[in-house]
Amino acid sequence: MASPPILSLALPSNTGRVLSIQSHTVQGYVGNKSAVFPLQLLGYDVDPINSVQFSNHTGYPTFKGQVLNGQQLLDLIEGLEANNLLYYTHLLTGYIGSVSFLKSVLEVVDKLRSINPNLTYVCDPVMGDEGKLYVPEDLVSVYREKVVPVASMLTPNQFEAELLTKLRIGSETDGRKACKILHAAGPSKVVITSINIDGNLLLIGSHQKDKKQAPEQFKIVIPRIPAYFTGTGDLMTALLLGWSNKYPDNLDKAAELAVSSLQALLQRTLNAYTSAGFDSKSSSLEIRLIQSQDDIRQPKLTFKAHKYS
Amino acid sequence: MASPPILSLALPSNTGRVLSIQSHTVQGYVGNKSAVFPLQLLGYDVDPINSVQFSNHTGYPTFKGQVLNGQQLLDLVEGLEANNLLYYTHLLTGYIGSVSFLKSVLEVVDKLRSINPNLTYVCDPVMGDEGKLYVPEDLVSVYREKVVPVASMLTPNQFEAELLTKLRIGSETDGRKACNILHAAGPSKVVITSINIDGNLLLIGSHQKDKEQAPEQFKIVIPRIPAYFTGTGDLMTALLLGWSNKYPDNLDKAAELAVSSLQALLQRTLNDYTSAGFDSKSSSLEIRLIQSQDDIRQPKLTFKAHKYT
Numbered sequence: 001m002a003s004p005p006i007l008s009l010a011l012p013s014n015t016g017r018v019l020s021i022q023s024h025t026v027q028g029y030v031g032n033k034s035a036v037f038p039l040q041l042l043g044y045d046v047d048p049i050n051s052v053q054f055s056n057h058t059g060y061p062t063f064k065g066q067v068l069n070g071q072q073l074l075d076l077i078e079g080l081e082a083n084n085l086l087y088y089t090h091l092l093t094g095y096i097g098s099v100s101f102l103k104s105v106l107e108v109v110d111k112l113r114s115i116n117p118n119l120t121y122v123c124d125p126v127m128g129d130e131g132k133l134y135v136p137e138d139l140v141s142v143y144r145e146k147v148v149p150v151a152s153m154l155t156p157n158q159f160e161a162e163l164l165t166k167l168r169i170g171s172e173t174d175g176r177k178a179c180k181i182l183h184a185a186g187p188s189k190v191v192i193t194s195i196n197i198d199g200n201l202l203l204i205g206s207h208q209k210d211k212k213q214a215p216e217q218f219k220i221v222i223p224r225i226p227a228y229f230t231g232t233g234d235l236m237t238a239l240l241l242g243w244s245n246k247y248p249d250n251l252d253k254a255a256e257l258a259v260s261s262l263q264a265l266l267q268r269t270l271n272a273y274t275s276a277g278f279d280s281k282s283s284s285l286e287i288r289l290i291q292s293q294d295d296i297r298q299p300k301l302t303f304k305a306h307k308y309s
Numbered sequence: 310m311a312s313p314p315i316l317s318l319a320l321p322s323n324t325g326r327v328l329s330i331q332s333h334t335v336q337g338y339v340g341n342k343s344a345v346f347p348l349q350l351l352g353y354d355v356d357p358i359n360s361v362q363f364s365n366h367t368g369y370p371t372f373k374g375q376v377l378n379g380q381q382l383l384d385l386v387e388g389l390e391a392n393n394l395l396y397y398t399h400l401l402t403g404y405i406g407s408v409s410f411l412k413s414v415l416e417v418v419d420k421l422r423s424i425n426p427n428l429t430y431v432c433d434p435v436m437g438d439e440g441k442l443y444v445p446e447d448l449v450s451v452y453r454e455k456v457v458p459v460a461s462m463l464t465p466n467q468f469e470a471e472l473l474t475k476l477r478i479g480s481e482t483d484g485r486k487a488c489n490i491l492h493a494a495g496p497s498k499v500v501i502t503s504i505n506i507d508g509n510l511l512l513i514g515s516h517q518k519d520k521e522q523a524p525e526q527f528k529i530v531i532p533r534i535p536a537y538f539t540g541t542g543d544l545m546t547a548l549l550l551g552w553s554n555k556y557p558d559n560l561d562k563a564a565e566l567a568v569s570s571l572q573a574l575l576q577r578t579l580n581d582y583t584s585a586g587f588d589s590k591s592s593s594l595e596i597r598l599i600q601s602q603d604d605i606r607q608p609k610l611t612f613k614a615h616k617y618t
Binding site for chain 1: 381597
């Protein structure tokens, strides 16, 4: 019996086939629960490898579940390979909890690229936030020395960008410089997803279209929302993958669409908790992902990128 | 810190919060890969427990991955319970591979109903098709004696309905009688999703609104499509859950919407394989789930239920 073709590759489309290696929580929206649905809404076939299966995310008072080890990850890859199912257009990774698993992920990158040399690896180098590391410290050098060089697009936050470049980011100039350091190390696309400068929140994006030219860089000013949410980083990276693939030469436009979607979702989430009578400052909130699907599929462009000249 | 409310329960909506215990395949659309996205499109918050994580479904020449055992399932439920996250409006189950796991699922039903006595348990009693059993034989009596009595809605195919009722189904009258037998055993809603009578394919649905009254029954004539697909049963049950919750007193309308969505998806899938130059009869096909999302969200009603008088 002939094997059927993989239609997401055989038929023309402006989307693709994404392997997404992230956590799975039964309840709530983080990791693959936050990243897969939006990409599906944008038309992508997504193949999720769940690196853990937990009842809920680890910010709750308690959680239970199972963790995948590096060998089990490679077993799944082997199963896909044996069926000629390893041609992906994109690889997406987020939170990774151990050096051994991160090293297995690096093996996966190599394997996928040996099958599709044009694989786009979108890497969210999740290490910490607001000055605090929340992964084992030994992951930092592995990200810096092994992962960044093989990433196509990198989406660090301010703290992660500082760890990877060893540069303190206290101004827009610093942020732009950090992007250039990262370009030189590997990825042609870098989005520092939130930078706190003098009390304002910014996103800084950078696309080096040609190694010999200066990158095209831009910023988007983001509102401060008086609440903590979980899963927003994972969602943001998925949206950046989804839109930057549709606008490959316009990272600024892709970022505008991603930010517009995310901000609409955050506003909806905040409003929903408020109408349920909950004080949104008193705890971190699960995002209203399902209820925001129209904002993800067809965002109203409410944020503008300002190109640096 | 106060725990935030579960918004899918705290705010008014015509959807709900579904616990879905099914397989996960990295690639392809069966089990939770087939059921979760459609329910999310219909506005449901879905909490998937993945009973396995395989590279691909077991119809491929080979597969690799990991299986959850009954204790690990109960661990996840324990984690949810410890965080007061066990109030569900719906439970959804499909393929289950062992008696021990099925018994653990029965414990989960009890546990969920102790928290929400109005839980709707939608059960697809997956055992086989076209006269062939593809689960261990000892599951049949467990389904018949333990699971059917606690199901709210049952979606067997013809073979499964025959196994559960010990009745041969060779006519529409037989099909309707099988539904009556199943109502008496437990579920108030029964949909026999495909029955082959004299070369025609039918769906027969039955809703017993009141134990003292005869059920309202209907049929929908379904076209024969010259191809084999995987994941369609899982998709159908998910669509029936999604639409029957929105039209709780009109199972016929819910079935019309579900069938219309599924048939549009199957046609698109067939057309796509054909335009990719593939002979669709030569192998079973993965469904074009992502590409059919508009047909799932807003189906054109192309199939009509004929009520039996």
